[in-house]
Amino acid sequence: MSYHANERGYYGEFGGAFIPEMLYPNCEELRQNYLKIMAEPSFQEEFHQLLKDYVGRPTPLYFAERLSKKYNTKIYLKREDLCHTGAHKVNNTIGQILMAKRLGKHRIIAETGAGQHGVATATVCALMGIECVVYMGEIDIARQAPNVARMKMLGAEVRPATSGSKTLKDATNEAIRDWINNPVDTHYIIGSVVGPHPYPDMVARFQSVISEEVKSQLLEKEGRENPDFVVACVGGGSNAAGAFYHFLDTPEVGIIAVEAAGKGIHSGESAATSALGKVGIIHGSKTLLMQTPDGQITEPYSISAGLDYPGVGPLHAHLYTSGRGEFISITDDEAMKAGLDLCKLEGIIPAIESSHALAIFKDRKFKENDVVVVNLSGRGDKDLQNYIDYFKL
Numbered sequence: 065m066s067y068h069a070n071e072r073g074y075y076g077e078f079g080g081a082f083i084p085e086m087l088y089p090n091c092e093e094l095r096q097n098y099l100k101i102m103a104e105p106s107f108q109e110e111f112h113q114l115l116k117d118y119v120g121r122p123t124p125l126y127f128a129e130r131l132s133k134k135y136n137t138k139i140y141l142k143r144e145d146l147c148h149t150g151a152h153k154v155n156n157t158i159g160q161i162l163m164a165k166r167l168g169k170h171r172i173i174a175e176t177g178a179g180q181h182g183v184a185t186a187t188v189c190a191l192m193g194i195e196c197v198v199y200m201g202e203i204d205i206a207r208q209a210p211n212v213a214r215m216k217m218l219g220a221e222v223r224p225a226t227s228g229s230k231t232l233k234d235a236t237n238e239a240i241r242d243w244i245n246n247p248v249d250t251h252y253i254i255g256s257v258v259g260p261h262p263y264p265d266m267v268a269r270f271q272s273v274i275s276e277e278v279k280s281q282l283l284e285k286e287g288r289e290n291p292d293f294v295v296a297c298v299g300g301g302s303n304a305a306g307a308f309y310h311f312l313d314t315p316e317v318g319i320i321a322v323e324a325a326g327k328g329i330h331s332g333e334s335a336a337t338s339a340l341g342k343v344g345i346i347h348g349s350k351t352l353l354m355q356t357p358d359g360q361i362t363e364p365y366s367i368s369a370g371l372d373y374p375g376v377g378p379l380h381a382h383l384y385t386s387g388r389g390e391f392i393s394i395t396d397d398e399a400m401k402a403g404l405d406l407c408k409l410e411g412i413i414p415a416i417e418s419s420h421a422l423a424i425f426k427d428r429k430f431k432e433n434d435v436v437v438v439n440l441s442g443r444g445d446k447d448l449q450n451y452i453d454y455f456k457l
């Protein structure tokens with residue numbers, strides 16, 4: 065079985081490009097060029113130079129000794145929290161801004177929910193001196209003031225989406241409308257392994273630097289390239305796709321994807337997409353998503369803004385239904401406790417998204433000699449107020 069996108073962007077039955085006719089030229093231009101451009105030596109050179117000098121890669125693979133002792137197994141943390149801007153998202157935006165430049169685009173649009181992808185996009189637009197418009201729901205703008213300020217400081221224009229529920233899905237609609245109206249000069253930077261083909265595959269390839277580094281770092285530390293398990297949280301699924309990528313076709317490596325169960329899988333307030341999801345179409349892609357019996361997308365909930373998404377990327381839908389991936393749902397409470405645990409045991413304050421991945425060790429047991437790599441997708445600075453409120457600090 066293949067776990068990579070075929071030429072039409074399908075992972076098994078999931079993926080594809082379900083887009084309005086008016087968007088076809090934009091997606092088609094990207095589809096026809098992305099692999100060719102990514103294969104150019106000058107592209108690879110510029111991409112890796114920026115990952116090194118600007119993002120700060122390779123990020124360390126850190127053996128968490130005290131955490132390992134507590135759970136009686138060997139836990140390594142892939143430190144994406146040490147990337148410039150505090151998370152893995154910048155790996156993708158660096159790749160896409162270079163792609164946009166080679167396609168002759170001189171204007172960037174993006175949508176953002178919590179603002180993390182907006183900041184990562186505004187960052188690379190500042191770096192390249194390219195105009196940047198970020199669409200964001202009016203309600204999210206009010207909730208996420210620090211990230212709105214960051215985007216403005218970085219020179220981006222933040223445009224409020226005022227229709228519908230005034231959140232991420234409305235911002236996405238606005239961004240798509242903009243792209244339809246500006247097909248020639250504008251590139252749309254999508255922030256996860258979601259959206260129509262070729263986005264899921266392109267974003268996964270940019271993020272695959274994570275597992276590429278893990279292989280050589282593990283070889284150095286353990287004398288072997290492959291861990292027994294690799295663990296990552298899944299919102300749309302980009303940090304997980306990057307962490308899993310080079311292990312997908314190695315069945316000896318167990319793949320563990322961790323979703324947000326919010327207040328409980330069956331509480332009506334969760335984002336446990338694979339556990340609750342049905343096949344449907346969201347953002348131009350056929351995948352698993354949370355929906356009502358008549359197909360209306362359900363409003364997701366998680367304490368972590370980055371996991372608060374009603375679908376998963378098509379790769380993850382395929383990993384779930386094919387059984388290649390083990391999917392675990394973690395509640396808000398479990399994640400918050402695991403996050404505080406990492407602070408006390410290792411001196412690392414994780415993003416609440418990443419805390420979901422750390423929370424599996426309480427119930428999911430591993431053997432003493434298992435090597436388990438956890439992708440620490442981001443740092444917790446952005447979540448400080450959440451931690452303060454939750455623990456009454």
Ligand SMILES: *Cc1c(COP(=O)(O)O)cnc(C)c1O
Pocket residue numbers: 151152153180255256257297298299300301302303304370371415417418441442443
């Ligand atoms: C955005 C974000 C996520 C979720 O996005 P994916 O595409 O699923 O990786 C996870 N962790 C952090 C720190 C994030 O900022």
